[in-house]
Amino acid sequence: MKRATAQSMRNAFGAECAAHMRYLLFSDQAAFENFPNIARLFRALAFSEKVHASSHYRQTKELLGEYCVNFSAPFILNRTVDNLTKAFESEKEESEEYYQPLAAGARSQGEMHAAQSFEWLAQVEKAHSDMVRRALDALEHAAEDPEIGELYVCDICGLVMEEKPPENCPVCRAKQFRFRLIE
Amino acid sequence: MKRATAQSMRNAFGAECAAHMRYLLFSDQAAFENFPNIARLFRALAFSEKVHASSHYRQTKELLGEYCVNFSAPFILNRTVDNLTKAFESEKEESEEYYQPLAAGARSQGEMHAAQSFEWLAQVEKAHSDMVRRALDALEHAAEDPEIGELYVCDICGLVMEEKPPENCPVCRAKQFRFRLIE
Numbered sequence: 001m002k003r004a005t006a007q008s009m010r011n012a013f014g015a016e017c018a019a020h021m022r023y024l025l026f027s028d029q030a031a032f033e034n035f036p037n038i039a040r041l042f043r044a045l046a047f048s049e050k051v052h053a054s055s056h057y058r059q060t061k062e063l064l065g066e067y068c069v070n071f072s073a074p075f076i077l078n079r080t081v082d083n084l085t086k087a088f089e090s091e092k093e094e095s096e097e098y099y100q101p102l103a104a105g106a107r108s109q110g111e112m113h114a115a116q117s118f119e120w121l122a123q124v125e126k127a128h129s130d131m132v133r134r135a136l137d138a139l140e141h142a143a144e145d146p147e148i149g150e151l152y153v154c155d156i157c158g159l160v161m162e163e164k165p166p167e168n169c170p171v172c173r174a175k176q177f178r179f180r181l182i183e
Numbered sequence: 184m185k186r187a188t189a190q191s192m193r194n195a196f197g198a199e200c201a202a203h204m205r206y207l208l209f210s211d212q213a214a215f216e217n218f219p220n221i222a223r224l225f226r227a228l229a230f231s232e233k234v235h236a237s238s239h240y241r242q243t244k245e246l247l248g249e250y251c252v253n254f255s256a257p258f259i260l261n262r263t264v265d266n267l268t269k270a271f272e273s274e275k276e277e278s279e280e281y282y283q284p285l286a287a288g289a290r291s292q293g294e295m296h297a298a299q300s301f302e303w304l305a306q307v308e309k310a311h312s313d314m315v316r317r318a319l320d321a322l323e324h325a326a327e328d329p330e331i332g333e334l335y336v337c338d339i340c341g342l343v344m345e346e347k348p349p350e351n352c353p354v355c356r357a358k359q360f361r362f363r364l365i366e
Contacts, residue, residue: 067255
């Protein structure tokens, strides 16, 4: 893998590791506020970010070594309504202002596998932001834990779906059995 | 919290999030090679790094915002014997070349709570490196999964103990009930 693309991958690994941890903390906070469905939504997002981090890590494995990792991340741990707002903003930003340009950069280097991976993630993070937006609207409207159906996460691209997954993942075409139900 | 100490805390948060994820991947690899005890040791280390990341995140919460995170990390995913070797080296390095100077820096700014937290972590990462060294020696000697007793992790400072924990954590003095048994 070309050096610039590999470094993008490592930075994205760092960002995804941090997002994974942030969503675990947001989930604990939601459980504390007695919002079990939102806590479950954050667990689904945390698992999705773990899938992304793991994928990024494995893709750079040909260039073993010690590397610097740089990324920007929100530091917030507040009431659940604020955490959801920040999650919505950062998922949207990750799609438009992070993975889309990373995909273009990887494509310009001829790194088509990395480019496709970044493109999938741009789609996945966009889907997440829509899902978080719906949960946020519901919470703001009713001021109680919103109804959220069963959540499934694709363990190839990390897509979270609030319905029984179809035969193939709509983003990465992985088979249905790759989806994991989040408890 | 003073700005330099807060930035150290955020960088350490990033490093711990990445270490958490790396140990989860190492654990999967150890399980794949049929080393269930080493897989469990890596799960204990992953949980410990999660305790650290969570603690760092919570300590910076008065300075909410979007911040850059910078750290250096090993990128390796190999045979378990290599992963253990890298884990030994990086735990030792984290103690001596990371948390000890961070603690001195925080102390110089009068940030005594942060300094104590960094000092605890220097001790904890040192204890981890010794534990990983023993597992590595046993694996290299017998070429089979080494015997490892029950593993308990303090959920305040992240100390991993291979024995029933005493009344108080030897590092942070937390009560015995704070230790979690790793399955």
